[in-house]
Amino acid sequence: MFPNPRIAASACLMGKPTRYDGGNKKSHILACQVSKVFELISVCPEVDIGLPTPRNPVALVQNFDVQLIGTIDNDKDITNEIVDYSRRFARQNAIICGLIVKASSPSCGYKSATVYRKSGKSRYGVNGLFTSAFLAAKPWVPIIDENDLQNLDMRIFFIEAALALHDFLSLAESHINSETLRQFHDRQRLFVASRSQRAQSALDKALLNNGTVQDKFKATKMLFLKTVKRRPTKKKQAKAMLGSLKTIKGKLAPAAYNKVSAMIARYGRGKTFNYPDVLESLKLVTLESGDALLKSQSCLNYSKPVLNLLKLI
Numbered sequence: 001m002f003p004n005p006r007i008a009a010s011a012c013l014m015g016k017p018t019r020y021d022g023g024n025k026k027s028h029i030l031a032c033q034v035s036k037v038f039e040l041i042s043v044c045p046e047v048d049i050g051l052p053t054p055r056n057p058v059a060l061v062q063n064f065d066v067q068l069i070g071t072i073d074n075d076k077d078i079t080n081e082i083v084d085y086s087r088r089f090a091r092q093n094a095i096i097c098g099l100i101v102k103a104s105s106p107s108c109g110y111k112s113a114t115v116y117r118k119s120g121k122s123r124y125g126v127n128g129l130f131t132s133a134f135l136a137a138k139p140w141v142p143i144i145d146e147n148d149l150q151n152l153d154m155r156i157f158f159i160e161a162a163l164a165l166h167d168f169l170s171l172a173e174s175h176i177n178s179e180t181l182r183q184f185h186d187r188q189r190l191f192v193a194s195r196s197q198r199a200q201s202a203l204d205k206a207l208l209n210n211g212t213v214q215d216k217f218k219a220t221k222m223l224f225l226k227t228v229k230r231r232p233t234k235k236k237q238a239k240a241m242l243g244s245l246k247t248i249k250g251k252l253a254p255a256a257y258n259k260v261s262a263m264i265a266r267y268g269r270g271k272t273f274n275y276p277d278v279l280e281s282l283k284l285v286t287l288e289s290g291d292a293l294l295k296s297q298s299c300l301n302y303s304k305p306v307l308n309l310l311k312l313i
């Protein structure tokens with residue numbers, strides 16, 4: 001059986017004393033909430049290549065190429081070791097569906113590290129070397145740092161993308177036939193449509209073409225992995241949900257339809273209702289309607305711990 005959704009996280013965020021100063025940066029939300037949904041794999045590229053703790057810090061420095069070198073001992077260059085390690089880590093952990101990293105770290109940072117230049121201005125907001133090499137190997141894996149994990153919109157984007165990728169990876173590891181492929185397309189419709197209607201139409205076409213199941217799976221893979229990391233806006237999410245709601249309008253009492261429709265529309269305009277509440281309301285009328293396609297949507301079947309993660313904490 002395919003394992004539970006698995007996420008890799010910087011070891012220091014998981015409370016391990018791996019930092020250069022011997023400390024950690026334990027993240028409460030990671031330990032108490034994320035761990036209830038995902039199996040966490042700890043990764044510390046610096047310690048995993050054999051550096052001691054405590055140790056002298058390293059920094060990204062650009063002369064010609066960007067290098068990861070010691071700030072005290074400038075001859076200590078760990079660039080190649082970290083890049084090799086990152087590629088190996090990506091290869092050996094093919095089923096991880098997300099990465100949670102320490103902000104600003106020259107190894108783990110995501111759009112938050114600094115490259116110092118011997119001549120000229122420093123560059124801010126870049127990826128650490130481990131993150132950069134990992135994403136070069138697996139660009140479709142959703143990634144977030146501990147600061148953005150505190151931001152509700154960023155967290156919702158990350159969690160939904162990671163769960164959708166896990167679903168795809170589970171399919172890829174299974175015995176794929178036309179039925180399992182169709183079921184995957186069906187349950188991810190709302191997820192895809194809330195990111196891109198065009199991607200949804202392309203996926204529909206991929207499923208209906210005359211090729212073999214393997215051809216259809218290859219087309220699905222290409223399209224789905226491109227869509228996983230697209231960021232949905234509230235407006236797009238609401239449009240996709242309203243489109244789904246319309247398909248069951250005839251099976252609902254007008255008052256119930258109008259109530260949920262108004263709630264989704266308000267969510268789309270950035271008003272009061274939070275996302276899990278909207279999902280729960282859509283789920284209730286979906287169950288009432290008995291519509292099999294809508295009932296199968298992955299986002300309408302989130303577990304309690306997932307819904308808790310999608311709320312303000």
Ligand code: SF4
Binds near residue numbers: 010011013018044047
């Ligand atoms: S930021 Fe990355 S490299 Fe630095 S201690 Fe944490 S896990 Fe290790």
